[in-house]
Amino acid sequence: MPKIMIVDDDPNIRELICVLLKGGGFDACEAKDGRDALQKITAENPDLAVIDLMMPNMDGYELCRSLRKYYDNLPVLMLTAKGELAAKAAGFDAGTDDYLTKPFEGDELLMRVRALLRRYKIEASQMIQIGNVTIDRSSFTVTVGGEREDIPMKEFELLFKLAGFPGKTFPRDTLIEDVWGYDFDGNERTLDVHISRLRDRFSAETCGFKIATVRGLGYRLEVTA
Numbered sequence: 001m002p003k004i005m006i007v008d009d010d011p012n013i014r015e016l017i018c019v020l021l022k023g024g025g026f027d028a029c030e031a032k033d034g035r036d037a038l039q040k041i042t043a044e045n046p047d048l049a050v051i052d053l054m055m056p057n058m059d060g061y062e063l064c065r066s067l068r069k070y071y072d073n074l075p076v077l078m079l080t081a082k083g084e085l086a087a088k089a090a091g092f093d094a095g096t097d098d099y100l101t102k103p104f105e106g107d108e109l110l111m112r113v114r115a116l117l118r119r120y121k122i123e124a125s126q127m128i129q130i131g132n133v134t135i136d137r138s139s140f141t142v143t144v145g146g147e148r149e150d151i152p153m154k155e156f157e158l159l160f161k162l163a164g165f166p167g168k169t170f171p172r173d174t175l176i177e178d179v180w181g182y183d184f185d186g187n188e189r190t191l192d193v194h195i196s197r198l199r200d201r202f203s204a205e206t207c208g209f210k211i212a213t214v215r216g217l218g219y220r221l222e223v224t225a
Contacts, residue, residue: 003028003046004046004048005048006021007032009055009056018030034051041071047117053091060096064076077097089171128164135159135160149201151201162211167221195213195219
């Protein structure tokens with residue numbers, strides 16, 4: 001069964017989440033803060049991390065950045081008492097995949113955990129089926145309803161990134177770094193132009209998904225069919 005690492009300095013919260021996860025069919029391990037999590041993560045080898053934002057020694061932001069640097073394929077769900085847009089934006093900038101504000105319902109936690117595990121299973125594959133579109137990274141081809149659609153490489157990489165994590169909000173800076181690289185010397189308008197071209201090529205009506213703008217954060221791909 002999938003193992004979930006719970007990182008929180010409050011033992012009562014850790015115990016509660018453990019009970020919820022085990023009741024939902026998951027295994028669980030615990031860490032009391034970010035440093036403790038990094039020390040245990042190799043031995044525990046979790047499939048997903050649920051991390052609190054406010055912790056001593058190493059907070060959720062710093063832990064998330066470290067996980068993205070060394071364990072990029074590990075899904076991260078951030079828990080916090082903060083619900084402001086700025087806090088969420090900072091979390092996404094640090095690399096979290098999803099955000100759940102305390103207090104939360106147990107069913108919602110389980111729903112988000114399952115959704116993240118599904119997303120990462122898709123991303124691990126070289127082929128993504130999203131709506132009426134198949135994206136094959138092994139051959140760098142895109143087909144719509146069985147018909148091949150030739151698109152430039154940067155558009156392909158951007159589409160593959162978004163489609164690999166449907167429903168996930170990607171900050172603009174993250175998309176630019178992942179697709180164009182850290183040494184990109186252009187401007188953010190380049191990303192907007194590529195998103196616009198993808199929207200023109202793949203309409204929600206014919207393809208079954210759309211690329212939504214998340215104001216103040218970035219973009220996400222949403223399945224519509």
